[in-house]
Amino acid sequence: MSVLVYTESEQGTFKKTAYEVASYAKGIADMLGTDVAAISFHAADAGELGTYGVSRLHNCTDAKLEKFQAAAYADAIAQAAQAEDAKVIVISSSADSKYLGSLLSVHLDAGYVSNVVELPSSADPFTVKRSVFTNKAFSNTQISTDRKLVGLSKNAYGLKENPTDCAVQDFAPTLKDEDFKVNVQSVDKATDKVTIADAEVVVSAGRGMKGPENWHMIEELADVLGAATACSKPVSDMGWRPHGEHVGQTGKPVASNLYIAIGISGAIQHLAGINSSKVKVVINTDPEAPFFKAADYGVVGDAFEVVPALTEKLKAFKAANA
Amino acid sequence: MKILVCISHVPDTTSKINFTDNDTQFDTNGVQFVINPNDEFGLTRAMWFKEKQGASVEVVTVGGAEVEPTLRKALAIGADTAIRVDTPAVDGYAVAKELADVVKNGGYDLVIAGRESIDYNGGMVPGMVAAMTGASFVNTCISLEIDGDKATAVREIDGGKETVTATLPLIIGGQKGLVEESDLRIPNMRGIMMARKKQLDVKPSVNATPETTTVKFEKPAPKGEVTLVDADNLDKLIDLLHNEAKAI
Ligand SMILES: Cc1cc2nc3c(=O)[nH]c(=O)nc-3n(C[C@H](O)[C@H](O)[C@H](O)COP(=O)(O)OP(=O)(O)OC[C@H]3O[C@@H](n4cnc5c(N)ncnc54)[C@H](O)[C@@H]3O)c2cc1C
Numbered sequence: 001m002s003v004l005v006y007t008e009s010e011q012g013t014f015k016k017t018a019y020e021v022a023s024y025a026k027g028i029a030d031m032l033g034t035d036v037a038a039i040s041f042h043a044a045d046a047g048e049l050g051t052y053g054v055s056r057l058h059n060c061t062d063a064k065l066e067k068f069q070a071a072a073y074a075d076a077i078a079q080a081a082q083a084e085d086a087k088v089i090v091i092s093s094s095a096d097s098k099y100l101g102s103l104l105s106v107h108l109d110a111g112y113v114s115n116v117v118e119l120p121s122s123a124d125p126f127t128v129k130r131s132v133f134t135n136k137a138f139s140n141t142q143i144s145t146d147r148k149l150v151g152l153s154k155n156a157y158g159l160k161e162n163p164t165d166c167a168v169q170d171f172a173p174t175l176k177d178e179d180f181k182v183n184v185q186s187v188d189k190a191t192d193k194v195t196i197a198d199a200e201v202v203v204s205a206g207r208g209m210k211g212p213e214n215w216h217m218i219e220e221l222a223d224v225l226g227a228a229t230a231c232s233k234p235v236s237d238m239g240w241r242p243h244g245e246h247v248g249q250t251g252k253p254v255a256s257n258l259y260i261a262i263g264i265s266g267a268i269q270h271l272a273g274i275n276s277s278k279v280k281v282v283i284n285t286d287p288e289a290p291f292f293k294a295a296d297y298g299v300v301g302d303a304f305e306v307v308p309a310l311t312e313k314l315k316a317f318k319a320a321n322a
Numbered sequence: 323m324k325i326l327v328c329i330s331h332v333p334d335t336t337s338k339i340n341f342t343d344n345d346t347q348f349d350t351n352g353v354q355f356v357i358n359p360n361d362e363f364g365l366t367r368a369m370w371f372k373e374k375q376g377a378s379v380e381v382v383t384v385g386g387a388e389v390e391p392t393l394r395k396a397l398a399i400g401a402d403t404a405i406r407v408d409t410p411a412v413d414g415y416a417v418a419k420e421l422a423d424v425v426k427n428g429g430y431d432l433v434i435a436g437r438e439s440i441d442y443n444g445g446m447v448p449g450m451v452a453a454m455t456g457a458s459f460v461n462t463c464i465s466l467e468i469d470g471d472k473a474t475a476v477r478e479i480d481g482g483k484e485t486v487t488a489t490l491p492l493i494i495g496g497q498k499g500l501v502e503e504s505d506l507r508i509p510n511m512r513g514i515m516m517a518r519k520k521q522l523d524v525k526p527s528v529n530a531t532p533e534t535t536t537v538k539f540e541k542p543a544p545k546g547e548v549t550l551v552d553a554d555n556l557d558k559l560i561d562l563l564h565n566e567a568k569a570i
């Protein structure tokens with residue numbers, strides 16, 4: 001018996017969320033008195049999995065699994081869970097992991113809880129806390145099945161070092177034709193940009209920016225901070241910015257360390273998407289904007305003056321602290 | 323083409339979230355319920371298939387009699403018939419099991435569900451139904467075309483999008499992008515009148531046993547006051563972000 005974790009990688013290298021889910025799985029394994037095994041696809045090596053408490057990596061190198069395939073990945077992870085006799089399986093809350101999670105849950109008859117924010121408060125009955133109502137509340141949820149599938153929210157647990165030796169072994173799942181009913185034709189990904197999902201810092205702007213031609217200010221500020229850019233819903237509805245940047249209840253959730261909101265009023269639907277960000281900064285001309293109630297730091301001022309000035313000052317700060 | 327649209331009956335997005343019964347139940351007092359926004363995009367796309375490709379559109383909700391106004395709204399928007407599975411929606415798994423039974427017996431070519439419901443945000447139901455029925459599954463779908471028994475879909479991925487093809491029967495987890503926001507429909511008087519005459523079947527539950535239970539809800543701890551920084555003193559903001567918040 002062990003805790004199995006699915007560690008996501010890109011072009012052979014583990015993503016930061018892989019180390020976060022590994023850290024979390026180690027926390028559960030300690031509660032259960034067992035160890036952590038990982039499964040990954042086309043990982044170049046064990047990376048730092050050992051640092052975060054993983055004892056074994058099952059690495060699938062089947063050529064058919066080089067690109068993400070929800071059904072096939074779910075099937076392979078289910079087989080690894082069976083091989084490990086894993087009672088708890090941990091995945092992340094990335095778009096891909098959520099996609100395969102529901103399939104995996106049915107394959108394994110494992111009760112599934114997504115958006116989990118803490119270690120279980122009890123191992124028996126197995127009870128975890130997850131965010132619900134788009135981050136406006138939490139539910140302490142009990143899983144009653146023998147096997148449990150936990151989807152961890154990004155940045156909720158952080159990285160915890162637990163050095164151990166990680167052995168890598170090749171894992172060859174038996175794949176079926178049904179695993180390949182959905183075929184990827186093309187992928188269109190802005191590879192040079194930080195994505196909202198992975199970003200530590202997000203610079204987001206709303207209708208207060210007046211028009212798409214003013215977004216260079218937002219991009220320059222984001223550049224200095226190595227941040228991803230995002231926007232409010234009307235901004236993407238009007239086509240000023242791509243839909244993928246829309247943050248909120250009907251858009252993307254953001255769980256960054258720092259969220260800077262510029263010219264965004266802070267409507268409840270927008271706030272729903274950013275509640276799990278750690279530090280929030282608001283720049284707005286209107287001191288009554290509801291966003292100030294949700295923010296940690298605020299500047300009442302005109303974005304057209306504040307943003308360029310802040311960018312310059314941050315450049316100097318970065319240069320001095322490099 | 324026969325389409326089933328799964329509709330989740332959720333609190334309106336501006337609802338205040340409170341709990342009752344010792345924090346074990348969602349407090350519906352004064353709460354407006356609506357069609358889940360992700361499902362609304364899916365329903366509108368289904369209407370497009372109905373009008374342009376002659377599809378029939380059925381909608382389904384798992385829930386007690388209180389969800390019927392939401393189903394009637396979907397009928398008023400243009401769905402042909404509706405099914406209510408008569409049992410409370412207790413967890414994602416149980417809802418999926420009930421829906422899978424409808425799907426298995428309905429002979430649908432396409433099942434459209436929302437990526438997630440904005441109440442419990444589990445994002446589990448569409449994929450579980452697909453796994454339970456053996457249908458192809460595409461999640462976070464932002465564009466969908468059907469030609470014969472072939473589907474071409476675009477799905478949102480972290481940092482971009484991906485185009486996929488799949489064979490029917492297909493189930494999608496849809497979201498904003500599936501149709502333009504401006505194409506979403508508000509029921510008109512004629513639609514509302516017609517909806518009253520449309521068939522709404524109440525189907526008995528298969529009595530799926532949930533796999534998860536909420537033992538207690540909690541609200542986030544109240545947040546402290548915002549620290550305001552003068553627009554002429556941005557060095558102070560940088561100092562606070564660096565030394566106090568440790569965010570840069
Ligand atoms: C079902 C539903 C779902 C929704 N989902 C979402 C969602 O997911 N995400 C989302 O964002 N919204 C969502 N909304 C919309 C939401 O209610 C708000 O309309 C939206 O968030 C407002 O965007 P905004 O703050 O950019 O624009 P506005 O409300 O127009 O606010 C602009 C702000 O900019 C400030 N401003 C103006 N000029 C300047 C300047 N020069 N410098 C600094 N500040 C300035 C103003 O004071 C104001 O506060 C949803 C609505 C509905 C009904």
